[in-house]
Amino acid sequence: MSTPLEQFQHDAAQVAGDGDQRQFLRSSLSGYVTTRRGTQGRFQDYTSARAAAAEIKWNAIENLDKLLPQFADNLEARGVKVHWCRNGDDARKAILGVIHAHGAKSIVKSKCMTTEEIHLNELLENEGFEVVESDLGEFIVQLRGEAPYHFVFPAMHLKRGAINKLFKEKLKSADTDDPEQLTMIAREVLRQKYLDADVGISGANFGVAETGMISITENEGNARLTTAMPKVHIAVMGIEKVIPKLDDLALLLPLLATAGTGQHLTGYNSQLGGPRQAGEVDGPEEMHVVLLDNHRTRLLADQEQRDALRCIRCGACLNVCPIFKNVGGHTYGTTYQGPIGSVITPHLRGLSSWKHLSDSSSLCGACTETCPVQIDLHHHLLRNRRNSAQKQGGVLESLQMRIFSFVMRRPWLYGLGGKLGRIGHVLSRPIQGTKLDPLYKWRATRDFPDPAAKTFKEQWKERRR
Numbered sequence: 001m002s003t004p005l006e007q008f009q010h011d012a013a014q015v016a017g018d019g020d021q022r023q024f025l026r027s028s029l030s031g032y033v034t035t036r037r038g039t040q041g042r043f044q045d046y047t048s049a050r051a052a053a054a055e056i057k058w059n060a061i062e063n064l065d066k067l068l069p070q071f072a073d074n075l076e077a078r079g080v081k082v083h084w085c086r087n088g089d090d091a092r093k094a095i096l097g098v099i100h101a102h103g104a105k106s107i108v109k110s111k112c113m114t115t116e117e118i119h120l121n122e123l124l125e126n127e128g129f130e131v132v133e134s135d136l137g138e139f140i141v142q143l144r145g146e147a148p149y150h151f152v153f154p155a156m157h158l159k160r161g162a163i164n165k166l167f168k169e170k171l172k173s174a175d176t177d178d179p180e181q182l183t184m185i186a187r188e189v190l191r192q193k194y195l196d197a198d199v200g201i202s203g204a205n206f207g208v209a210e211t212g213m214i215s216i217t218e219n220e221g222n223a224r225l226t227t228a229m230p231k232v233h234i235a236v237m238g239i240e241k242v243i244p245k246l247d248d249l250a251l252l253l254p255l256l257a258t259a260g261t262g263q264h265l266t267g268y269n270s271q272l273g274g275p276r277q278a279g280e281v282d283g284p285e286e287m288h289v290v291l292l293d294n295h296r297t298r299l300l301a302d303q304e305q306r307d308a309l310r311c312i313r314c315g316a317c318l319n320v321c322p323i324f325k326n327v328g329g330h331t332y333g334t335t336y337q338g339p340i341g342s343v344i345t346p347h348l349r350g351l352s353s354w355k356h357l358s359d360s361s362s363l364c365g366a367c368t369e370t371c372p373v374q375i376d377l378h379h380h381l382l383r384n385r386r387n388s389a390q391k392q393g394g395v396l397e398s399l400q401m402r403i404f405s406f407v408m409r410r411p412w413l414y415g416l417g418g419k420l421g422r423i424g425h426v427l428s429r430p431i432q433g434t435k436l437d438p439l440y441k442w443r444a445t446r447d448f449p450d451p452a453a454k455t456f457k458e459q460w461k462e463r464r465r
Helices: 004-016 019-040 046-062 064-077 088-101 113-117 120-126 136-143 160-171 179-196 222-228 246-261 296-300 306-310 322-327 338-349 366-370 377-392 395-408 411-427 456-464
Strands: 081-085 106-109 130-133 199-202 206-208 213-218 232-238 268-272 286-292
Touching: 004 019, 004 322, 019 246, 019 322, 046 064, 046 246, 046 306, 064 081, 064 286, 081 088, 088 120, 088 199, 088 232, 088 286, 106 179, 106 222, 113 120, 113 232, 120 130, 130 136, 136 160, 136 179, 160 179, 179 222, 199 222, 206 246, 213 222, 213 246, 222 232, 222 268, 246 268, 296 306, 296 338, 306 338, 322 338, 338 366, 338 377, 366 377, 395 411
Parallel strands: 081 286, 106 130, 106 199, 199 232, 232 286
Antiparallel strands: 206 213, 213 268
C-alpha cells in the first residue's frame, strides 16, 4: 500500500498534467469568486461581519467545557439521546447500536462530512445495510464509488456528459445532458428511498447551546426530508460546531452562504430540537445526536493553532487556493481538502503521515484573506512545517539548512555560489529535464528562468560610481 505522500504525489502529477480538467476546475471556481464578490457587497460592512463571526466562534471554542453540557442538557430535556464519542470507533458503535435496536434495513443520509471522517458508509454497507446519499452531489459520487471531491461541491469535477453516462449505466435513465432533467432523474430515485428508509442520518452545521437545537443548511431540501420522514433521526456533529446563542445564527447563516456558494442565504435552513412531541404530526419518533471529538480536543489544547476549530466548513479557502485548482480534491486523500484540510488533518490523523499537505502550499495567503471567520490559515501551514521539522526533520534536510545558514552568513561565499550557479545554469541546458539532470524532479515540469545579466550587487556598485 502506498503512503499518503506517495499517493498525493502520484495523483497530483496526474491531475496537474490533465489540461482539460485543470481548465474546467479553474473556470468553475472563477465563476464562484465573481458571484461571491457581488454578494459580499450587500453586507453593510463585510469586514466587520467577518470579525464578529470570528468572535462568536472564538467565544464558543474557548467555552466548550460549558457550552457542550448546556447543549446536551437542553437536547435531552426534549427527549433527544446524546452520545459522547471520543473517536470514530465510539461513534460507529453508537450509530450501529441505534440502527440494530430498531431492526433497520434501509438508511438515507444527507450530506455530512463528519460521517465521511469516520467512514460510516463503508461500515454500514459492510454490515449489510442499504445506505443512500440524498444530496445530489453526494449521490453522484456514491454511484461512482468515490469520495466527495470538495466538501461543499462533492461532484464539481464532473461535467454533465459524465453524469448522463453514469445515470444511464447505473439508473438506466434516458439520454440527456440537461441539468434539470438530470436532477429530476436523481430526485425520482431518491423520493422512494425516503419512503423506504427506517433511519435518517444527517450532520449539523451548528449546535445552539442556548436552545439545544441543531441547525442544518442545504439547498435541495434533502436534509429536511432525511430528518423528518424516517422514524429515527441520527445527527452526527463535531464538538466544535457548538455556538452559544440562537441569535448568532442571524450572522453565521448568511455569512456561511456568502462565503460558501455566493448566495445571500442558503435555500433551506432548519433548526431541529428533538423528536416528535405529543400532539405534533411531523418529525421522527426518536432522535439521537452523536457528539464526536476524534482528536478535536488535541487541536483545542494547541494554543497556537486552536483557532482552526472556528472553521464553519464553507469551503471558501478551497475555492481560491491555487494548489487546489491544480491538483483537485481527490489528490488530498483526506476528508477535508484544501488549506483548512492541510491545517487540521495533521492534527486529526497524525503529523508524520500528513505533513506533506502543509508543504503543498504556495503560502500566498489567499485562504486567510477569504476565510469568513478569520482563521490564520497560511501561517498555520508554516507552523505545521516548523513542527514537522522540529519533530521529524531528516538528516538530509538538517544538513541542507546548515549549509544554507553557513553560506548566508558569508557574503563572499554567497557571491561565489551565485556565479557558479549562473555557470551551472548555462552548462546544464542540454540535460535540463532529463534524468541526467541533478534537479530532474523539479525541472521535469518547470523551467528555471535565465539569470539576470547582472546581479543586484553588480548593479548597485555601478550606480555608486
